Amino acid sequence: MKWLFYVIVLVYMFYRSVYGLKPVENGLILDPVTYGDDDFLKVGAHKSISCKATNRNQKVEWIDPNGKYVKHLPTNRVFSQEHFVAAMRGRAPALVLTITNAVVKDTGVYRCRSGNLEKNVSLCVVDPSDFVDTQPEVSADLGRSITLSCQAKGDPEPRLLWSRNGETITDDETPAKYRLMTKYNIQGFEGLLTITSLEPEDSGIYSCVSIQEHPQAEDCSHTKIFNITLNVNYPPIFEDGNDTKLVYAKENQLVDIICSAAGFPTPTYRWFKDIGDEVLYEFDKKQIKLLEDDTQAVLSIKANQSTFGQRFKCQASNDHGASDKYFVLLKIETPVSPKDVSLSDSSYDSVQLQVTWYGEIQFPISAFIVEYLKVSGDATRKTIAPKEAAFKRSDEAIITKFEDAEDSGFIFELEGLDEDSTYWVRVKVQNDAGESLWSTPAKVSTTVQSVDDSEETTTVETPDAEPETAGDEEPMSDGAFYGIFFAVGIFVVSFVCMFAMRMVK
Numbered sequence: 001m002k003w004l005f006y007v008i009v010l011v012y013m014f015y016r017s018v019y020g021l022k023p024v025e026n027g028l029i030l031d032p033v034t035y036g037d038d039d040f041l042k043v044g045a046h047k048s049i050s051c052k053a054t055n056r057n058q059k060v061e062w063i064d065p066n067g068k069y070v071k072h073l074p075t076n077r078v079f080s081q082e083h084f085v086a087a088m089r090g091r092a093p094a095l096v097l098t099i100t101n102a103v104v105k106d107t108g109v110y111r112c113r114s115g116n117l118e119k120n121v122s123l124c125v126v127d128p129s130d131f132v133d134t135q136p137e138v139s140a141d142l143g144r145s146i147t148l149s150c151q152a153k154g155d156p157e158p159r160l161l162w163s164r165n166g167e168t169i170t171d172d173e174t175p176a177k178y179r180l181m182t183k184y185n186i187q188g189f190e191g192l193l194t195i196t197s198l199e200p201e202d203s204g205i206y207s208c209v210s211i212q213e214h215p216q217a218e219d220c221s222h223t224k225i226f227n228i229t230l231n232v233n234y235p236p237i238f239e240d241g242n243d244t245k246l247v248y249a250k251e252n253q254l255v256d257i258i259c260s261a262a263g264f265p266t267p268t269y270r271w272f273k274d275i276g277d278e279v280l281y282e283f284d285k286k287q288i289k290l291l292e293d294d295t296q297a298v299l300s301i302k303a304n305q306s307t308f309g310q311r312f313k314c315q316a317s318n319d320h321g322a323s324d325k326y327f328v329l330l331k332i333e334t335p336v337s338p339k340d341v342s343l344s345d346s347s348y349d350s351v352q353l354q355v356t357w358y359g360e361i362q363f364p365i366s367a368f369i370v371e372y373l374k375v376s377g378d379a380t381r382k383t384i385a386p387k388e389a390a391f392k393r394s395d396e397a398i399i400t401k402f403e404d405a406e407d408s409g410f411i412f413e414l415e416g417l418d419e420d421s422t423y424w425v426r427v428k429v430q431n432d433a434g435e436s437l438w439s440t441p442a443k444v445s446t447t448v449q450s451v452d453d454s455e456e457t458t459t460v461e462t463p464d465a466e467p468e469t470a471g472d473e474e475p476m477s478d479g480a481f482y483g484i485f486f487a488v489g490i491f492v493v494s495f496v497c498m499f500a501m502r503m504v505k
């Protein structure tokens with residue numbers, strides 16, 4: 001009798017602690033829909049979406065995007081079916097929405113409802129577009145116009161646009177370089193891009209972008225790209241002009257003379273030696289090295305007394321024409337010291353210097369060496385250039401970036417100077433054969449820094465980050481709750497039992 005009582009009490013306690021100590025609230029669990037590699041469901045595919053209830057007796061229903069209940073009729077293309085699945089406590093119903101042989105119209109928000117609980121899921125069905133009858137490569141002649149065409153078919157109906165180097169092409173510039181048009185035919189939409197007055201720069205990749213969007217489902221779209229390569233045919237052009245190029249070399253040096261012309265198709269090259277009286281001697285193909293995808297033809301020549309002064313001709317040709325460029329091999333001479341160094345422009349921390357010579361220069365320049373000396377005290381009074389010894393304390397800069405100012409020498413910039421200061425500068429020239437003597441010193445000044453230049457970068461003070469609210473008061477977990485409940489239960493129940501037993505006795 002006593003034992004039976006104990007067993008009943010324990011079994012009851014166990015039952016209470018596992019089930020029904022606290023009624024489980026009704027709830028719905030709906031996992032997001034995934035589509036594998038794509039971000040949509042392909043037309044014709046199948047999809048099941050399960051909506052789980054948390055309570056055993058919960059009634060669940062699916063509502064389609066049109067607001068209709070999805071029937072429990074497995075013979076329908078779209079139907080729902082009830083399953084029992086393992087849930088938090090025992091088994092709970094799950095209503096599985098199944099879409100077979102999906103069509104584009106199935107796209108939309110499906111609602112899983114239970115009483116006044118509701119969870120939404122969006123489904124995206126697309127018949128991805130395909131490019132039909134679209135040529136991947138086209139060519140056209142310089143100066144002409146060309147129309148690129150791209151046809152795409154799909155559901156939803158694709159919208160076509162064109163882009164180049166990541167930028168969408170529009171036809172609202174004037175003068176019109178591009179004209180855009182869209183046509184519709186049995187093959188679907190056809191996008192036409194007309195490029196007028198073709199130039200070499202128009203060569204390249206044009207992307208036809210097909211965008212499929214559902215008007216009612218924003219995040220349901222699909223973009224596909226088809227690249228069309230346009231080749232503009234044009235005769236070879238020497239980008240540095242047709243002028244004769246001077247090539248300097250030291251005695252017995254092996255020099256590479258590089259000939260490179262732009263053109264499409266890629267030009268082929270021939271090299272000649274001009275042996276006077278308009279007679280040319282052609283070099284053997286084996287003596288010419290082709291570099292960088294055949295865009296450079298290099299002739300290697302030993303520079304010596306018999307080749308100095310020699311003229312060489314490079315001929316670049318393709319189907320659309322030929323261009324010639326002459327090269328003359330010259331003995332490299334030591335640079336001559338400049339006639340004059342003058343200030344051509346200045347800022348608060350730099351000066352632009354212009355270096356000139358008497359007559360044309362007959363040597364290449366690889367660098368300018370500059371010595372500069374800051375004038376202390378009243379600069380206007382010091383008109384006499386410093387002595388050679390003074391330059392021993394000067395700063396030095398080696399400048400390899402300079403501009404050819406055609407007939408007026410060369411221009412370069414000397415940077416890192418002090419504001420509103422005067423300097424004595426002198427310049428010498430360097431090349432492979434040696435260095436020139438120093439130029440006569442010149443006096444140059446930097447300017448006062450203007451407000452614009454000194455625009456201070458205002459440091460924005462970031463407000464102190466708000467102290468994080470301590471979130472450690474976590475609600476007790478279910479396990480802990482039941483654990484404590486169980487322990488207290490045993491205690492209470494055994495206490496009650498003891499009482500009861502006394503009464504039984």
Ligand SMILES: *[C@@H]1O[C@H](CO)[C@@H](O)[C@H](O)[C@H]1NC(C)=O
Nearest residue numbers: 065109110111118119120121
């Ligand atoms: C679910 O979608 C319907 C309409 O599509 C909307 O009225 C409802 O508010 C949505 N419910 C939730 C929980 O987002």
Ligand SMILES: *[C@@H]1O[C@H](CO)[C@@H](O)[C@H](O)[C@H]1NC(C)=O
Nearest residue numbers: 164165166205207225226227
């Ligand atoms: C199309 O060309 C662009 C470069 O313009 C490239 O980034 C992209 O991967 C190409 N796309 C395809 C589908 O070939």
Ligand SMILES: *[C@@H]1O[C@H](CO)[C@@H](O)[C@H](O)[C@H]1NC(C)=O
Nearest residue numbers: 252301302303304305306307
């Ligand atoms: C110059 O070099 C070429 C090729 O090495 C050689 O044939 C020629 O005799 C040389 N001429 C002189 C003047 O050294």
Ligand SMILES: *[C@@H]1O[C@H](CO)[C@@H](O)[C@H](O)[C@H]1NC(C)=O
Nearest residue numbers: 237238241242243322323324
């Ligand atoms: C260079 O020469 C080609 C033909 O040899 C000619 O068509 C072209 O106009 C010339 N270019 C310049 C800039 O003189």
